[in-house]
Amino acid sequence: MADGKNEKPSAFSLQPSAALTTDLLRHLQPHQVLTHPAERLNYRYDAIQFGVTPLAVVLPESTADVVAAVKAARAAGVPIIGRGAASGLSGGVVPLEESLVISFTRMTGLKIIPERREAVAQPGVITLKVTEAARPHGLIYPPDPASFRTSTIGGNLGENAGGPMCFKYGVTGDYVRELEFVDAEGEVHRVTRDAFDLAGLLIGSEGTLGLITEATLRLIPPPKYTRTLMAHFAEVGQAAEAVSAAIAAGAVPAKLEFMDRACTNAVEDYLHLGLPRDAEAVLLVDTDGDDLEIVEEERALVERACLKAGGVVRRAANDAESEALWRARRSISPSLGRIRPQRMNEDIVVPRSALPEVVRQIRALGDASGFHLVQFGHIGDGNLHPNIMFDPRTESAEAVHDLAHKIALVAIEHGGVLSGEHGIGTMKRDFMTDAVDPVTLGALWDVKRALDPAEALNPGKILPEEKR
Numbered sequence: 001m002a003d004g005k006n007e008k009p010s011a012f013s014l015q016p017s018a019a020l021t022t023d024l025l026r027h028l029q030p031h032q033v034l035t036h037p038a039e040r041l042n043y044r045y046d047a048i049q050f051g052v053t054p055l056a057v058v059l060p061e062s063t064a065d066v067v068a069a070v071k072a073a074r075a076a077g078v079p080i081i082g083r084g085a086a087s088g089l090s091g092g093v094v095p096l097e098e099s100l101v102i103s104f105t106r107m108t109g110l111k112i113i114p115e116r117r118e119a120v121a122q123p124g125v126i127t128l129k130v131t132e133a134a135r136p137h138g139l140i141y142p143p144d145p146a147s148f149r150t151s152t153i154g155g156n157l158g159e160n161a162g163g164p165m166c167f168k169y170g171v172t173g174d175y176v177r178e179l180e181f182v183d184a185e186g187e188v189h190r191v192t193r194d195a196f197d198l199a200g201l202l203i204g205s206e207g208t209l210g211l212i213t214e215a216t217l218r219l220i221p222p223p224k225y226t227r228t229l230m231a232h233f234a235e236v237g238q239a240a241e242a243v244s245a246a247i248a249a250g251a252v253p254a255k256l257e258f259m260d261r262a263c264t265n266a267v268e269d270y271l272h273l274g275l276p277r278d279a280e281a282v283l284l285v286d287t288d289g290d291d292l293e294i295v296e297e298e299r300a301l302v303e304r305a306c307l308k309a310g311g312v313v314r315r316a317a318n319d320a321e322s323e324a325l326w327r328a329r330r331s332i333s334p335s336l337g338r339i340r341p342q343r344m345n346e347d348i349v350v351p352r353s354a355l356p357e358v359v360r361q362i363r364a365l366g367d368a369s370g371f372h373l374v375q376f377g378h379i380g381d382g383n384l385h386p387n388i389m390f391d392p393r394t395e396s397a398e399a400v401h402d403l404a405h406k407i408a409l410v411a412i413e414h415g416g417v418l419s420g421e422h423g424i425g426t427m428k429r430d431f432m433t434d435a436v437d438p439v440t441l442g443a444l445w446d447v448k449r450a451l452d453p454a455e456a457l458n459p460g461k462i463l464p465e466e467k468r
């Protein structure tokens with residue numbers, strides 16, 4: 001969102017800070033340090049928000065380069081922002097003040113160790129590349145954010161990214177065995193999942209506790225068989241009921257995705273796939289495994305639950321049909337881009353049993369607000385993405401923020417949380433006081449201060465100022 005709540009984005013700084021630049025160039029090559037205003041301007045964005053133009057941008061090629069950049073920034077008293085592909089949806093890489101951006105896109109080293117079923121990746125590796133490199137060895141890397149063709153491993157770790165496969169296979173953090181990171185003082189650490197699980201603390205910390213420079217990731221063999229079905233329903237409650245019944249009966253689908261009517265119609269307007277425009281809810285489901293009979297039976301089980309709940313079911317007859325159905329899900333973002341130039345992408349998680357009521361309440365809020373609102377998400381996990389579509393030239397950013405706040409409150413009232421996979425960033429920072437009690441917020445600030453006493457790493461993200 002054009003960041004109405006944060007400070008006004010400054011005009012880009014013509015002087016990138018001589019002391020900082022000189023220090024950076026003592027340790028790094030000129031092509032690794034961007035100081036021209038036109039180059040720096042590109043680093044004030046994530047996928048939907050923009051902020052202040054950074055003072056300089058560093059493109060490290062090694063951990064030693066990251067150390068040099070952190071030490072130079074600290075000596076100059078400049079905040080540091082780690083950045084991957086900037087596909088984030090919550091403002092995680094958006095500078096709130098003049099900062100040094102460390103962009104990891106040139107740290108793309110990747111090694112597959114088949115005998116250990118591991119990948120060792122630098123942070124700039126594109127997510128999909130891990131599975132592409134692992135496949136010839138009969139292995140895959142399951143975390144699959146819809147952005148996996150552009151997002152990076154560093155950014156996935158920063159946000160603890162999820163994706164459609166996460167219901168059965170788990171999120172990014174479930175695949176981390178070891179991390180190397182550079183702390184706020186420029187010291188290098190290697191941490192495993194053992195004592196205090198410091199690696200776990202860094203995962204999902206949005207670059208506020210340390211900069212990850214290498215990750216050892218777990219790989220698994222891919223399932224041999226996959227079966228797909230689509231079901232559509234006259235009412236959202238029926239879809240949620242079908243999901244709960246299928247899971248209660250023992251199904252653990254590999255993917256379990258939901259689209260509401262507004263979302264289905266947006267995709268249909270864009271792709272003309274023959275999606276059911278009148279349905280209030282569409283479910284896309286994959287079952288998978290190594291035993292075809294069990295995979296087919298699991299799909300039949302989901303199918304029976306959908307039919308019993310009043311749904312209409314369509315099985316994908318082959319891989320091509322399955323691919324067409326999943327293309328609909330992957331095309332939500334470009335479809336929404338045709339409706340309004342900007343969107344605020346909510347990321348709440350609620351108990352599955354609360355989904356019908358939550359979806360209804362959010363629809364009512366959207367209709368009352370006058371904004372175009374669509375809902376979709378990983379329904380198996382109760383992770384819902386209400387998207388508020390808007391035009392910043394004609395619609396108020398404050399009104400968008402206000403609606404997003406009301407949506408967050410609906411999630412909290414139903415025992416949910418603010419973020420399933422996109423992080424808090426700046427977008428939901430103000431809602432943290434609604435979601436987290438003051439004692440816990442104080443503890444989060446204590447953790448931040450213990451690892452980054454000068455608050456140099458990605459300041460202004462996640463933690464609300466007033467509980468400092």
Ligand SMILES: Cc1cc2nc3c(=O)[nH]c(=O)nc-3n(C[C@H](O)[C@H](O)[C@H](O)COP(=O)(O)OP(=O)(O)OC[C@H]3O[C@@H](n4cnc5c(N)ncnc54)[C@H](O)[C@@H]3O)c2cc1C
Pocket residue numbers: 046047081082083084085086087088089091092093104123144145146147150151152153154155156157158159160161162163164205206207208210211212213333421422458
């Ligand atoms: C079309 C679209 C679909 C998406 N679908 C999904 C989805 O299905 N699931 C999902 O989870 N997300 C999704 N996202 C959101 C986004 O892609 C993810 O949050 C992704 O993990 C961000 O990766 P990135 O490389 O772009 O990170 P960035 O946006 O560059 O950074 C994200 C955060 O990580 C921090 N960071 C980056 N690198 C490092 C590092 N090396 N060390 C420490 N911190 C670091 C940054 O400071 C920032 O706080 C989607 C986004 C888009 C645009």
